[in-house]
Amino acid sequence: MDLPFELHVAFRYLVARRKQAFLSLISIISMLGVMVGVMALLIALALMTGLQGELRDRIVGSAAHVYVQRPGDPGLENYEADIAVLRQVRHVVGAAPVIVGQGMISSARNDGAFVTIKGVLPALEGEVTNVARSMVSGSLDALEPAPEGIDGIVIGRELATKLGAFVGDDVELLTPRGTLSPLGMVLRPRPLRVVGIFNLGLFEYDEGYGFVHLDAARRLLGRERPDFIELRVDDLFAAQRVSDEISDRPGSEYIAQDWSDMNQSLFQALWLEKMAISITIGLIVMVAALNIVASLILLVMEKSRDIAILKTMGSSAASIRRIFMFQGLVIGLVGTTAGAIAGYGLIYVLDRYRLIQVPLDVYQISHVPFTLLPFDFIVVVTSAVVICFVATIYPSRQAARLDPAQALRYQ
Numbered sequence: 001m002d003l004p005f006e007l008h009v010a011f012r013y014l015v016a017r018r019k020q021a022f023l024s025l026i027s028i029i030s031m032l033g034v035m036v037g038v039m040a041l042l043i044a045l046a047l048m049t050g051l052q053g054e055l056r057d058r059i060v061g062s063a064a065h066v067y068v069q070r071p072g073d074p075g076l077e078n079y080e081a082d083i084a085v086l087r088q089v090r091h092v093v094g095a096a097p098v099i100v101g102q103g104m105i106s107s108a109r110n111d112g113a114f115v116t117i118k119g120v121l122p123a124l125e126g127e128v129t130n131v132a133r134s135m136v137s138g139s140l141d142a143l144e145p146a147p148e149g150i151d152g153i154v155i156g157r158e159l160a161t162k163l164g165a166f167v168g169d170d171v172e173l174l175t176p177r178g179t180l181s182p183l184g185m186v187l188r189p190r191p192l193r194v195v196g197i198f199n200l201g202l203f204e205y206d207e208g209y210g211f212v213h214l215d216a217a218r219r220l221l222g223r224e225r226p227d228f229i230e231l232r233v234d235d236l237f238a239a240q241r242v243s244d245e246i247s248d249r250p251g252s253e254y255i256a257q258d259w260s261d262m263n264q265s266l267f268q269a270l271w272l273e274k275m276a277i278s279i280t281i282g283l284i285v286m287v288a289a290l291n292i293v294a295s296l297i298l299l300v301m302e303k304s305r306d307i308a309i310l311k312t313m314g315s316s317a318a319s320i321r322r323i324f325m326f327q328g329l330v331i332g333l334v335g336t337t338a339g340a341i342a343g344y345g346l347i348y349v350l351d352r353y354r355l356i357q358v359p360l361d362v363y364q365i366s367h368v369p370f371t372l373l374p375f376d377f378i379v380v381v382t383s384a385v386v387i388c389f390v391a392t393i394y395p396s397r398q399a400a401r402l403d404p405a406q407a408l409r410y411q
Helices: 005-014 018-062 079-086 122-128 157-163 203-208 214-221 236-248 264-302 304-312 317-352 374-391 393-400 404-408
Strands: 066-069 092-107 110-120 135-138 152-156 170-174 179-181 184-186 190-198 209-213 228-233 255-258
Touching: 005 317, 018 264, 018 317, 018 374, 066 236, 079 092, 079 228, 092 122, 092 157, 092 214, 110 122, 110 157, 110 170, 110 203, 110 214, 122 228, 152 157, 152 203, 157 190, 157 203, 190 209, 190 214, 203 209, 209 214, 228 236, 236 255, 264 304, 264 317, 264 374, 264 393, 304 317, 304 404, 317 374, 317 393, 374 393
Parallel strands: 110 209, 152 190
Antiparallel strands: 066 228, 066 255, 092 110, 092 170, 092 228, 135 190, 152 209, 170 190, 179 184
16 A cells, blocks of 8 residues: 655654664654653553542442431431431432441450441441441341340451450440449440451451441440431432432431542542642653654754755645654654553553552552543543644644755755
């Protein structure tokens, strides 16, 4: 297949010979610069997107999508009726009452650790969080009160390791609710039995949460009513609409807050970090584009005699301009394609084999996930090609303006 005249000349100029080998080296360096820039940018975007998505999934899986309570009410007096009403809201697929409080838990092998106590109804809690599906031993249903015996508690794997307590072991829980004695209010530890251990994969929950039955939470924390109702929706990103609908409906007796509001600062910080990293690494592509400009300017200076001869043979200024545009575009396309392939391959390997491990207690996850969105991929590749094309405009215009008489005067 015959190539267009301008493209054929552009390829000939790219493959420099003998004394023009230096120009060929500059073209190769420009291609490598574009390749490295595109590859680094894709990896950075995949890293931040994967980290954001992993944290979002774990946070939302560990907690509910929407939290509902009554304004100015110390608790939900008739939570069964409230649950029936909230289940009628569009997108809501699960609802459960919750009591939350603080305490200190200890075992025979450990002096104690602070813990957030969450009183739940096991049958309903499984509808709104992933705790029931994240049990590594025991079960959430074992929290149901037994006819005789002490109340049960389900704790996270990290907390169980810290306490040295496993399923069947007894622990003691100290809460702010005291017992009246002749000496006044006295804080006394309450015995509990570990009936399950969960692993949600989020250090904050695995190390600092304990689940008890709603009735046990009433006794332990001195609450007669649930603090709020948790909701789960069928679409994670519809949680804000559900929250607004519950709070803004005429005559609403509820205030609602969704998961994005409660974690807004975290995800905003991740988004800003993603943008900052993208802009910083994107400068690599800009540097590669400057290399393309430099290489084309040097080529125009070196090939001024050839350009003059082409013009005297009838080549138009537009044709000369296209020759150098094609040359810069080829450099950009080759570099971008190589960078996209190398970046995608490296992202797949890093994510598939979990090669980058991080401390769980610092980053809340055990490894760095990589997720490359199609939109990010298209934007990076398109932007790189456009930047490389823009870099060809000035050198190609200078070549097109070359005066043949001046170029050949001293030849």
